Amino acid sequence: MEPSRLPQPEIDPIVHRSTRPGSSSRAQAAAVGSGVTIGPYRIIEWIGRGGEGDVFRVVHTKVDRAYALKVLRADAYASDPDAAGRFRNEARAAARIDHPNIVEVFDFGYLADGRPYLVMELVRGGSLASLLGDGPLEPDLAMDMVGQLASALAAAHEVGVIHSDVSPTNVLVDGGLAKLADFGLAQLRDDQSRPVPTEPPGYVLGTPSYIAPELIRGHPADERSDQYALGAVLFELLTGHPPFRASTIHGVCRKHLLAPVPALDAPLPLPAGLRRLVTRCLDKRPGHRFPSMRALGSALALAAGRQA
Numbered sequence: 001m002e003p004s005r006l007p008q009p010e011i012d013p014i015v016h017r018s019t020r021p022g023s024s025s026r027a028q029a030a031a032v033g034s035g036v037t038i039g040p041y042r043i044i045e046w047i048g049r050g051g052e053g054d055v056f057r058v059v060h061t062k063v064d065r066a067y068a069l070k071v072l073r074a075d076a077y078a079s080d081p082d083a084a085g086r087f088r089n090e091a092r093a094a095a096r097i098d099h100p101n102i103v104e105v106f107d108f109g110y111l112a113d114g115r116p117y118l119v120m121e122l123v124r125g126g127s128l129a130s131l132l133g134d135g136p137l138e139p140d141l142a143m144d145m146v147g148q149l150a151s152a153l154a155a156a157h158e159v160g161v162i163h164s165d166v167s168p169t170n171v172l173v174d175g176g177l178a179k180l181a182d183f184g185l186a187q188l189r190d191d192q193s194r195p196v197p198t199e200p201p202g203y204v205l206g207t208p209s210y211i212a213p214e215l216i217r218g219h220p221a222d223e224r225s226d227q228y229a230l231g232a233v234l235f236e237l238l239t240g241h242p243p244f245r246a247s248t249i250h251g252v253c254r255k256h257l258l259a260p261v262p263a264l265d266a267p268l269p270l271p272a273g274l275r276r277l278v279t280r281c282l283d284k285r286p287g288h289r290f291p292s293m294r295a296l297g298s299a300l301a302l303a304a305g306r307q308a
Helices: 074-079 083-095 128-134 139-158 223-239 249-258 274-281 293-303
Strands: 004-007 041-050 053-060 065-072 105-110 116-120 171-174 177-180 203-206
Touching: 041 065, 065 074, 065 083, 074 083, 083 105, 083 116, 128 171, 128 223, 139 171, 139 177, 139 223, 139 293, 223 274, 223 293, 274 293
Parallel strands: none
Antiparallel strands: 004 203, 041 053, 053 065, 065 116, 105 116, 171 177
16 A cells, blocks of 8 residues: 555644655656566556566566566656665565565566566465455454564564555455555664655654654654554454544544544454453553564464464
């Protein structure tokens, strides 16, 4: 999902979605479509849109293996000078982590017009968001999905990667396997090479329904902000909607900052302790959440009646 630019005033956020003024013109966009070859990859078909990129099913012409190729859209490249940097950041962040619940990145390059692309494993299923189209998930399935994501995020945190945009749209599901994708907004704790964003002061990128209140206030992302987002995802999987809803992004942000965590009114019975777990993840005070993503995963396993 393409993240929104969220403002950072203390309690009164307002969003502006206009195209960035003063964008420099770029070279004519390279053709990307069925039958086009990019390096050793031949495009078979367009399969979707992810964040600021279009995703294609491709085949490596030398080994006859299918992959997913994601290329930055021409409109994003032309209007946002930070977009290419986020794309490169996605490849670098995901490549650091070796975990079965994270979409693996194999290759990175540039088209003739300067747009970056990355090559990933091809996940055959849809997104976690698509599963929600039929309503809330069974609690056991919801806990299993989130447990897998907690394990993936713990592995990411242990190598210095903060995802910063955990949401149902950024999770792919293949059978019973959940795979975290889209590391475009990831923070790398030891990264000195990432370009300084050109966003106006007071803005932060993220998906509004899952963004931690401290990020709206302008604090940097850390393990606890990923935990807040994962708690919001679990709330949605159990109820069919995110914890904070409003008619505008402005209203959603205010609720993240000021509103108490709503009651987790799931349509099906929940294991003892699960409501407390979700409420703890969504605590507005980062220090009152779980001490680590591993600790969250252990608590979730305990709530589900499994050994941590």
